[in-house]
Every structure is written in C-alpha cells, then in structure tokens.
Amino acid sequence: MTAPEDTRGVIHRREAIRRVGLMLGGISFVGGTALLTACERERPAAGASRIGEFTADDIAFLDEVADTMLPETSTPGAKAARTGAFMALMVTDTYEPKDQQVFREGMRKLNEASRQANNTDFMSATPQQRLALLETLDREQKTYTDARDAARREQRPSAEEHLPDQRQEAAPGTPTTITADAPAHYFRMMKELALLGYFTSEIGYTQAQRYVESPGRFDPCVPYTPGEKAWAPHA
16 A cells, blocks of 8 residues: 555655765754655746845855765766755745854855855865865864764753762863854755755656665565665655
8 A cells, every 4th residue: 555645755755854864974954844844845946036035146056065065977966956946945944044044144154265265256166176165164064063962962961960969070071162052054054955955856866866666576685786876765
C-alpha cells in the first residue's frame, strides 16, 4: 500500500533534510520544521526578479555561492538546479526576522571578505579564489558552531547540579566567549540551504543520486562499488 502523493512528498523532504543534517554533523536546521512546509511550495521560476527582500542580483550571488560548494562535475551543479532562488525562498518563508537579518548581513560580510582576500567582489573572483574563501569561512563557522554547542550543553541540567557544592566547584568548565543564545553563523545557514536546495531539486534527486520512481524487488544485500552515487530516498 502506498501513501498519497502529497504524503510521499513530505516524507521525501523530511528524509532529505535528515540526510543533509547528517552531512553537516547531525545538527538542527535554522528554520526547523517550517522548512518542510515551505518545501511544499513550487520552486521559484527561473529568472525570478525578486523573492521577498532578495533581488535578482542577490539570487545570482547565492547561485554562485552554492555553485562553488556544489560545482558542475559529471552532473549539473547547484546553479543549474536554481539553488539560489531556493535559498532566498527558504530564508523568506522559514527564518525568523533576526535570522533573516543575520543571513542578509552575511551576504555582505562574504563579499567584504572576498574584497579583503582577493581585492575583488565575490562575483568577480576566480573559481579558485571563491573556493579558497568559502573553505576559510567553513572552518570559521565550524569553530563558531562548536563553541555555541558547547555553551548550550553547559546550560542543560545535569548530574553536576546534584553534587555537593565542593564537587561543583571542582568540576572543570569550558570557558567560551560565544553564548548559548548566539545566532547561527551566516555561512552555516548558507551551507545548510545550499545542500538542502540541491539535494531536494530534480537534478540533485535524479542525477546526483540514483532514483527509481517506484520500489522494485527486495535486495537484502546489494554490492557496492566505492564512488557510486547514493540512492535517493523513498517513503
């Protein structure tokens, strides 16, 4: 028995979000469950002039950021999948105002970082310059995110709270200048949405992954050759 079409779509997207979350270390996405609802909407048409506060130039910028992360290889890249428009839509429809501000300010910061590193805007930088910049920002966001997660773990109730006062004083802490309520790093947001947008697109689903429209026979043990594409998820 198969699920109705709309239910299958939700399950596919939920599975896609889970898989992309695992790629990023098992984190929760900015936007949370609202991403599922927003993914129900049809993707913006090619050449959309504006999505919320994002102009056509903003969308083109996000396309290039995403395409630097997921370039064309043997399969089309993120720009071909219109990932920039998807990112703009998700920020507009699922992010809280404070997170929208972080994301949009992050676009400015990324461009300024390109000027400082390469003496040129991101859009005018070479592919090699773009990649080197995004790799630097990815390391920066990883350090930031780890510090924020550590601060949040320290806030959780634990057995330490029930120890005698002397034991609590002796227990080592993890000092950090990043607080538990600090916002997500802007590049973390961009990376999340780029991966999610690409791997839930038709290109990502049917070309970057292997996809079969309807389930076939049961194969309990299928030979795997290193480097093969992963199978796209089903309900």
